[in-house]
Amino acid sequence: MGNRITIPFGSQHVALPEPIKFVFQTENERITSVEVDVGYVHRGIEKACQTKFKYTQVGYVVARVCGLCSISHTLAYVTAVERLMEVEVPKRALYLRLIVSELDRVHSHLLAMGHTAEVAGYENLFMQTFRYRETVMELLELLTGNRVQYDYACIGGVNRDVTPEVAKTLKERLKELKEKCLWIKDVFENDLTLKYRWKGVGVVTKEMAKEFNVVGPPARAAGLETDCRAEFNYLPFDEVGYKMVVRKGGDIYDRNLVRAYEVLNSIEMVENALDSLPQGEIKVPVKGLPDGESFVRVEAPRGELFYYVKGSKKLVLDRVRIRVPTFANIPVMKELFIGMDYSDVPATVISFDPCLSCTAR
Amino acid sequence: MDLKKFRSKSPWLLHYNTGSCNGCDIEILACLAPKYDLERFGILNRGNPKQSDVLIVTGPVTKRARERLIRLYLEMPEPKVVVAVGACACTGGVFRHMYNVLNGVDKVIPVDVYVPGCAARPEAIIDGVVKALEILERKRKDFVPPKVCKNLEVKEPVNRKFFLEKCLGVKNGS
Numbered sequence A: 001m002g003n004r005i006t007i008p009f010g011s012q013h014v015a016l017p018e019p020i021k022f023v024f025q026t027e028n029e030r031i032t033s034v035e036v037d038v039g040y041v042h043r044g045i046e047k048a049c050q051t052k053f054k055y056t057q058v059g060y061v062v063a064r065v066c067g068l069c070s071i072s073h074t075l076a077y078v079t080a081v082e083r084l085m086e087v088e089v090p091k092r093a094l095y096l097r098l099i100v101s102e103l104d105r106v107h108s109h110l111l112a113m114g115h116t117a118e119v120a121g122y123e124n125l126f127m128q129t130f131r132y133r134e135t136v137m138e139l140l141e142l143l144t145g146n147r148v149q150y151d152y153a154c155i156g157g158v159n160r161d162v163t164p165e166v167a168k169t170l171k172e173r174l175k176e177l178k179e180k181c182l183w184i185k186d187v188f189e190n191d192l193t194l195k196y197r198w199k200g201v202g203v204v205t206k207e208m209a210k211e212f213n214v215v216g217p218p219a220r221a222a223g224l225e226t227d228c229r230a231e232f233n234y235l236p237f238d239e240v241g242y243k244m245v246v247r248k249g250g251d252i253y254d255r256n257l258v259r260a261y262e263v264l265n266s267i268e269m270v271e272n273a274l275d276s277l278p279q280g281e282i283k284v285p286v287k288g289l290p291d292g293e294s295f296v297r298v299e300a301p302r303g304e305l306f307y308y309v310k311g312s313k314k315l316v317l318d319r320v321r322i323r324v325p326t327f328a329n330i331p332v333m334k335e336l337f338i339g340m341d342y343s344d345v346p347a348t349v350i351s352f353d354p355c356l357s358c359t360a361r
Numbered sequence B: 001m002d003l004k005k006f007r008s009k010s011p012w013l014l015h016y017n018t019g020s021c022n023g024c025d026i027e028i029l030a031c032l033a034p035k036y037d038l039e040r041f042g043i044l045n046r047g048n049p050k051q052s053d054v055l056i057v058t059g060p061v062t063k064r065a066r067e068r069l070i071r072l073y074l075e076m077p078e079p080k081v082v083v084a085v086g087a088c089a090c091t092g093g094v095f096r097h098m099y100n101v102l103n104g105v106d107k108v109i110p111v112d113v114y115v116p117g118c119a120a121r122p123e124a125i126i127d128g129v130v131k132a133l134e135i136l137e138r139k140r141k142d143f144v145p146p147k148v149c150k151n152l153e154v155k156e157p158v159n160r161k162f163f164l165e166k167c168l169g170v171k172n173g174s
């Protein structure tokens, strides 16, 4: 029987950008139980999508579920409605969507990696990662016109075309970015201190990952081969050289490496897509009203994003259901915490890259 | 040197997310990162309300965040300024009139500077904070410090009402 201490963590905390509340019960620094409260940012988006907004507007509303993966949300919704209404999307639009969603993945992964580095005490690495992330943000701004909320995809295509000059600049800057990302990957893979800090901490085994249905980079780091880009056909990933990154360790170190390799793969894919960009329309007009139901799985930067849409020949949809990756990862997080040292908690939480705006909606 | 000088030269930020989509939060993070470098103005992002001068709020105020926002605001020492970042914090933005949302931040606490945009650009945020610093300066000039109690020598335990009456020099109720 040791020292029993209750440690509240949040909802407003120095290390947390988002309001989440943990209450840890610890015994001699070891956690015995944990309570999580994530509902501080609930806004009621699902309800509003079913009552207030027309189905053509919902794409722009669900982008505001989360600023980090806004394109994934729009993409999922738009794809679901297109499948309902049997719209044939032009090839060029699909390629453009792919480019933006992969660039979005790059910036999100870099943010996650930088944040983990900061939590481990590597302020400098955090700053460097953020500096390199700015390159992606500039590219995205060049391509879509905004830094965070792109509103790029719309029902029937995309909202904005890419001109040859922009494509040329993109290619040049991507080359630059690739070198920087290689450097980051090198640091995350070979730095001795980081290895000591992260190897064997917060291990999710393959069995655990299977049992708790982990998604995204944590699952791939644990050796589970799951990726919606390979499993669900929503964009032409296999045409541009998609490779699945799987590692065995399942600890914080491997999770970061999965992200680092995925960043490189994404950059490659964008380069290939830019090289083989088909000509033609970027948008087709859409007529009629959605009738029936459909679901879509999309690989957001954090994992599988699931959308269910149901309409019945009305302007307003009957049901929009969103299941986000963080929601799928919370059970395994809770399981991991119990028996862990309190000092490892921040690094583990951040290495899962939780997004509470998505979870609470 | 006194505290006043430090407060004008090195204001500290407190950032609270009352229900935003993270879009504006990462832009604030980007402001602190090397490219925009808000820290060059001596501005530091700290999480402690008791040491902060500028409160940055992002997102529409959800019903659960309301209480926390008020508490954070009250815990900050006077004078203080509030910056609402993003369309959501200004008016509610796309979340206006959803069932769990109280629209803009100014429904709950007074706001000094509004930074529009969805998401607000880092340049705009920096402009907003610099503007807030001017307001902070002005507020400090015409700031009337609250009435300080006279020290009382208490020999025996007194009840609170009696104590207040004596130290403020007023009869209660007058």
Ligand code: SF4
Pocket (backbone or CB within 6 Å): A064, A067, A148, A149, B020, B021, B022, B023, B024, B025, B058, B059, B085, B086, B087, B088, B089, B093, B094, B117, B118, B119, B120
């Ligand atoms: S203004 Fe836009 S980016 Fe900012 S929190 Fe609101 S929806 Fe998100």
